[in-house]
Amino acid sequence: MKLLILNANTSQDVTARMVRAVEALCPGNVHCVGATAAFGAPYVSTRAAVAVAGHAALEAVRAAVAAEAAAGRPPFDACLYACFGEPGIEALRADNTFPVAGMAEASILTALQLGERFSLITVGAAWPGMLRDLMRRTGLEARFAGFGLIAGDALSLARGEGEGVALVKAAVEEVLATQAPEVVIVGGASLSGYARALAGQFPVPVLDSLAASLEQALALARLQAGRGAGSG
16 A cells, blocks of 8 residues: 655655654555655744645646656555645545545544543644634534644654653643643644644543644545455
8 A cells, every 4th residue: 555645845854754753653564755856844833824825736636646657656545734724625536546544534433432522732823713714614613622732843843852742741731720621633744743742631632733644644545445346
């Protein structure tokens, strides 16, 4: 199985970190290929950057698909869109025959299966407004408990620098005390891996959005392969 790990930011080192994180969680028969946006923001954190990222993501996937075909390699079995909020995911799905799993979508779907209400940990002051729009569009406002905001530089957190684990732990403790969620999502590329570092330290499930989207990407790839085998 071959997965495309898509980063809609322009930071190559963030892509490399996420590919390593996914490879550490994958079965041995899964090969991961990273793709990074060629234009846009180093880290998507504003509405304008989100608008650009949707176009950049589409072009990055097209380039990756073309490169595999030109090299005579098998096509991708699925794409893990590793940008929380997954701008332009509908266009990606329309443009490709393989399934595309997004960080926000996958982790929210998982949270809904584990509890009635969920909270979301994120970085940056602009994301709450954008993600509230997502809750309204999907009709999930009644099940959304609220945000936990982490201050600091998203790129530094994405590179695993500084006190990331301590910051995430404090944010989770805060939402548990003030929002009483049954599930907490640690969302976004910059925070990938931190939830797993805190496994077992809280009375409710704490989800890593990268891990949740990986599980869905793998499941969708297997389901699609099964449909193909059954139609032959």
